[in-house]
Amino acid sequence: MGLKLKNVLxxxxxxLLACTAKAQSAALDVTSAKYGGKPGSxxxxxxxxxxxxxxxxxxxSKILVPKGTFKFVGTTFKGPCKAAIEFQLQGTLxxxxxxxxxxxxxxxxxxxxxxxxxxxxxxTFDGQGAQSWxxxxxxxxxxxxxxxxxxxxxxxxxxKILDVTSKDSKNFxxxxxxxxxxxxxxxxxxxxKESMNTDGIHIGRSTGINITDTxxxxxxxxxxxxxxxxxxTVTNVACGPGHGIAIGSLGRYPEEEPVSGINIRKCTxxxxxxxxxxxxxxxxxxxxxxxxxHFEDITMVNVGNPILIDQEYCPWNECKKGVxxxxxxSNVSFKNIKGxxxxxxxxxxxxxxxxxCENVELSDIDLKYTGDKGPITSMCSNVKPTMNRVAQPLAxxxxxxxxxxxExxxxxxxxxxxxxxxxxxxxxxxxxxxxxALVSVRVEGTLQALAEPEKLKSQDGWVxxxxxxxxxxxxxxTFDGQESIA
Numbered sequence: 001m002g003l004k005l006k007n008v009l010x011x012x013x014x015x016l017l018a019c020t021a022k023a024q025s026a027a028l029d030v031t032s033a034k035y036g037g038k039p040g041s042x043x044x045x046x047x048x049x050x051x052x053x054x055x056x057x058x059x060x061s062k063i064l065v066p067k068g069t070f071k072f073v074g075t076t077f078k079g080p081c082k083a084a085i086e087f088q089l090q091g092t093l094x095x096x097x098x099x100x101x102x103x104x105x106x107x108x109x110x111x112x113x114x115x116x117x118x119x120x121x122x123x124t125f126d127g128q129g130a131q132s133w134x135x136x137x138x139x140x141x142x143x144x145x146x147x148x149x150x151x152x153x154x155x156x157x158x159x160k161i162l163d164v165t166s167k168d169s170k171n172f173x174x175x176x177x178x179x180x181x182x183x184x185x186x187x188x189x190x191x192x193k194e195s196m197n198t199d200g201i202h203i204g205r206s207t208g209i210n211i212t213d214t215x216x217x218x219x220x221x222x223x224x225x226x227x228x229x230x231x232x233t234v235t236n237v238a239c240g241p242g243h244g245i246a247i248g249s250l251g252r253y254p255e256e257e258p259v260s261g262i263n264i265r266k267c268t269x270x271x272x273x274x275x276x277x278x279x280x281x282x283x284x285x286x287x288x289x290x291x292x293x294h295f296e297d298i299t300m301v302n303v304g305n306p307i308l309i310d311q312e313y314c315p316w317n318e319c320k321k322g323v324x325x326x327x328x329x330s331n332v333s334f335k336n337i338k339g340x341x342x343x344x345x346x347x348x349x350x351x352x353x354x355x356x357c358e359n360v361e362l363s364d365i366d367l368k369y370t371g372d373k374g375p376i377t378s379m380c381s382n383v384k385p386t387m388n389r390v391a392q393p394l395a396x397x398x399x400x401x402x403x404x405x406x407e408x409x410x411x412x413x414x415x416x417x418x419x420x421x422x423x424x425x426x427x428x429x430x431x432x433x434x435x436x437a438l439v440s441v442r443v444e445g446t447l448q449a450l451a452e453p454e455k456l457k458s459q460d461g462w463v464x465x466x467x468x469x470x471x472x473x474x475x476x477x478t479f480d481g482q483e484s485i486a
Contacts, residue, residue: 028063029066030047031068035047039069039070041071043070043093044071051063057081060084060086062088064088065088065121067123072093072095074095074102075103076110080115086119086120087118087121090123091124092126111154114156114159115158115159119160133198150169151173153174153176155177155179156180168190168191169198172202173189173198174189178204185211189201190217196219197219200218202223202226203224204225205228206229209233211223215237216237217239219242223237223246226248227257228259232262236266237268241271245269245275245295246279249281252285262292266297269300269306273303274304274308278309279313281314282311282325289329290328295307298337299339301340307337309329310348311327311357329355334361334365335361336364339366340369344369345379346377347367347378350379353381356382360385365394386420398429401417415437433468433469441465445478447478462481
């Protein structure tokens with residue numbers, strides 16, 4: 001008897017596991033007889049029925065849209081659901097060309113209040129937005145009606161978006177709001193550069209979002225990061241065409257939340273109007289902050305403005321530009337950013353007059369201007385960035401120091417110019433006198449001559465103090481002429 005039980009028990013366990021595996025692998029196929037979806041037809045009702053069944057299941061389930069092209073008018077798939085759901089799109093879902101046939105809100109496909117969603121399958125969400133772009137006048141008409149977003153994720157937690165494509169959205173491709181712990185990997189976004197307001201991925205009031213190995217080409221920001229975003233990581237993203245990767249715009253509305261913990265790494269931007277930027281509106285209705293933002297290992301290929309902080313962002317010229325932005329920007333770094341740019345102003349840091357930027361660092365910046373509108377240069381205001389291994393044309397901090405010298409030299413009372421701690425590469429720098437009163441220069445950091453000695457041959461010195469009376473140079477810093485390199 002014991003022997004028989006010994007033989008029966010493993011068989012029972014085997015059958016139980018087999019049944020469980022079969023139950024887990026059974027997909028809710030929208031083209032099955034139960035749901036009745038057919039390629040070429042509208043499968044809105046079929047998908048809604050499959051979602052209802054999946055959401056009610058107490059075990060994980062899978063919804064399958066097989067290969068083929070299907071019409072889909074649109075809906076929002078709502079939770080909470082009783083177990084995790086995988087929405088596997090192998091085929092193509094097409095939105096109506098005419099936006100009036102879509103849901104009354106601004107969303108084509110939405111996922112709302114869901115924990116444990118996986119969106120996968122290698123398929124395509126085709127917004128068919130070309131007609132809507134032609135009729136979009138939102139750049140002129142502030143009262144325009146918002147077009148439909150391809151994919152909206154609202155209150156999504158512990159979820160994944162894997163290996164699917166968003167194509168030709170009428171508006172933003174993806175909008176994540178109030179989401180937490182969402183992974184986006186192997187995602188593709190495709191729309192022409194003429195497609196207006198088609199941000200690739202917009203994130204707002206979300207925490208723990210991770211975007212990796214993703215390709216985005218569109219007509220607006222590849223990734224835009226709105227207020228309330230925290231602990232966001234973006235890695236190995238190819239962006240272009242588009243407007244680059246942006247924090248903001250921020251500071252437009254009164255109830256905005258802080259932005260912090262943003263890490264953008266190992267990305268390539270090609271033929272974009274901007275590179276990596278932070279943009280805030282002037283005349284903000286309320287104080288807010290953007291901090292701990294880091295851009296590192298970024299490659300620029302024919303990019304308009306590779307490095308940009310713009311706290312006078314005003315796309316419709318309706319701002320009170322004389323009133324400074326109330327968004328405080330701090331602890332920002334741009335590191336190892338290299339490549340080519342199509343605008344001679346490769347580094348532009350325009351911070352708020354009311355709340356100047358603090359703790360901004362530029363390191364290992366190597367950008368080449370490919371145009372013919374003059375030499376490559378930089379522009380800074382209301383910021384004193386720390387710079388390490390940044391050539392003088394891009395080191396606007398040195399430009400600021402020279403400007404400060406001119407102001408100090410013109411003063412009728414003794415004054416001081418400070419070169420703060422940091423590592424600054426510079427070509428010939430001339431501090432010209434005579435001055436109206438005593439001026440001292442306190443060097444706390446390191447000034448390093450450019451490695452190309454030919455750039456100094458036409459000068460009679462590298463750092464020149466000329467026509468001075470009573471000059472004091474101190475501070476414990478270093479003038480490094482790099483003679484060993486020459």
